[in-house]
Amino acid sequence: MITGTLLGGGITVDLDAIARNWRALDTVASSALTAAVLKADAYGTGARAVGRTLYKAGARFFFVATPDEGVHLRAALPAEAHIFVLDGLLPGTSADYAGHRLMPVLASLEQLGEWLDFCIERSQPFPAALHFDTGFNRVGIRSEDAERTRAELDRSGFEPQMVMSHFACADQPTHEMTRKQHGIFQSVLTQFPNTPASIANSAALMTSRDFHFQMVRPGIALYGGRAVNGRANPMSPVVSMHVPVLQVKQARMGETVGYGAAYRLRRDTRLAIMALGYADGFMRALGGTVGNPGGRVAIEGRIAPILGRVSMDMTAVDITDIDVPVKPGDLLEVLGQTVRIDDVADAARTIGYEILTTLNGRFPRQYVNVPPGVDIG
Numbered sequence: 001m002i003t004g005t006l007l008g009g010g011i012t013v014d015l016d017a018i019a020r021n022w023r024a025l026d027t028v029a030s031s032a033l034t035a036a037v038l039k040a041d042a043y044g045t046g047a048r049a050v051g052r053t054l055y056k057a058g059a060r061f062f063f064v065a066t067p068d069e070g071v072h073l074r075a076a077l078p079a080e081a082h083i084f085v086l087d088g089l090l091p092g093t094s095a096d097y098a099g100h101r102l103m104p105v106l107a108s109l110e111q112l113g114e115w116l117d118f119c120i121e122r123s124q125p126f127p128a129a130l131h132f133d134t135g136f137n138r139v140g141i142r143s144e145d146a147e148r149t150r151a152e153l154d155r156s157g158f159e160p161q162m163v164m165s166h167f168a169c170a171d172q173p174t175h176e177m178t179r180k181q182h183g184i185f186q187s188v189l190t191q192f193p194n195t196p197a198s199i200a201n202s203a204a205l206m207t208s209r210d211f212h213f214q215m216v217r218p219g220i221a222l223y224g225g226r227a228v229n230g231r232a233n234p235m236s237p238v239v240s241m242h243v244p245v246l247q248v249k250q251a252r253m254g255e256t257v258g259y260g261a262a263y264r265l266r267r268d269t270r271l272a273i274m275a276l277g278y279a280d281g282f283m284r285a286l287g288g289t290v291g292n293p294g295g296r297v298a299i300e301g302r303i304a305p306i307l308g309r310v311s312m313d314m315t316a317v318d319i320t321d322i323d324v325p326v327k328p329g330d331l332l333e334v335l336g337q338t339v340r341i342d343d344v345a346d347a348a349r350t351i352g353y354e355i356l357t358t359l360n361g362r363f364p365r366q367y368v369n370v371p372p373g374v375d376i377g
Helices: 015-029 039-044 047-057 067-074 094-099 109-122 143-156 176-189 202-207 341-347 352-358
Strands: 010-014 061-064 082-085 102-106 129-133 162-164 197-200 239-251 269-274 296-299 302-307 315-318 331-335 365-368
Touching: 010 015, 015 047, 015 202, 039 047, 039 067, 039 352, 047 061, 047 067, 061 067, 067 082, 067 094, 067 102, 094 102, 094 109, 102 109, 109 143, 129 143, 143 176, 176 197, 197 202, 269 302, 331 341, 341 352
Parallel strands: 010 365, 061 082, 082 102, 102 129, 129 162, 162 197
Antiparallel strands: 010 239, 239 269, 239 331, 269 315, 296 302, 296 331, 302 315
8 A cells, every 4th residue: 555655745843943942932921830722643744753842842831622631742742731621520530530630621510519529539639720711601610610629629728730611702802802801711710819820822922912821732733833813923833744746737728627617727728637535634625726726836936726616636727837847756845834724724715724734644743843852652
């Protein structure tokens, strides 16, 4: 079987760029602690290598989504690293969280009760955080239950490591929802005057110091993605992807390209067929059809548009206007210095988060600019 390794190309992750991005965000955070969100395998970049890189850079607090992600990351980091699990406490798993030194972000009074019972049974206050829903209507204790939560804690003598919430619209700086959630969160915190607080994701961190509290939790900005809509992205690019050309061919004006004959050529066209499709996470929405310009790739810094639908394994690119030779085996830039994550996301009418976490498939991932002493195994 031909693999991505034999074909050439693949996904490259610049670990030094991730470390630079974290340090830049840590500078902006000023007196707040800067954590790192490593859920979804560090947004597709590899949680172990990224976690070790950021630990060496100075990060000590990490967030994952699931307990399995937490176990995976715990095995890669020193004991001094603190790992929070955003999905909360799954029923009957308290001993597993504690055994792996994972901190659940408790998201309901039922989860809190189960965790408190476990701590009392073991005569040990295992650390956990509390998540309050301030209007997102995802997981979280209802804000009106803050007083009841405080009473439960007072009866047990347990104090959470942190009280947190999450903004719904921080990427839109003028959105009224952000101001509303901030106010609700501040009212919740009156029940927890001595507990560290956190609500800022990448966008909120970059937008206002009023949102920083005691800890900020950047995610997308670490990986070079745009966090705040309508503003220039100041973060260093982290991920690049190059895939090989399978064939170069000539097609005539009036002929169609790809499934569904969705694109009819308006001129004689030179096509490069690249070894990339939706099975590799390259979205069908990036196809170029009549009325939809679709995505783009780059060849030695020169832009080439995608023509026709993206299929499972292959995609056609218009190289008619490319003024350098292109032949089978040459690598096309899908992500990199010329085509940024947000360029791909905009073309697919989605967000950089989705691009990063779905681009994988059959292509190998390699690391470059590995900081000294960081084990990427």
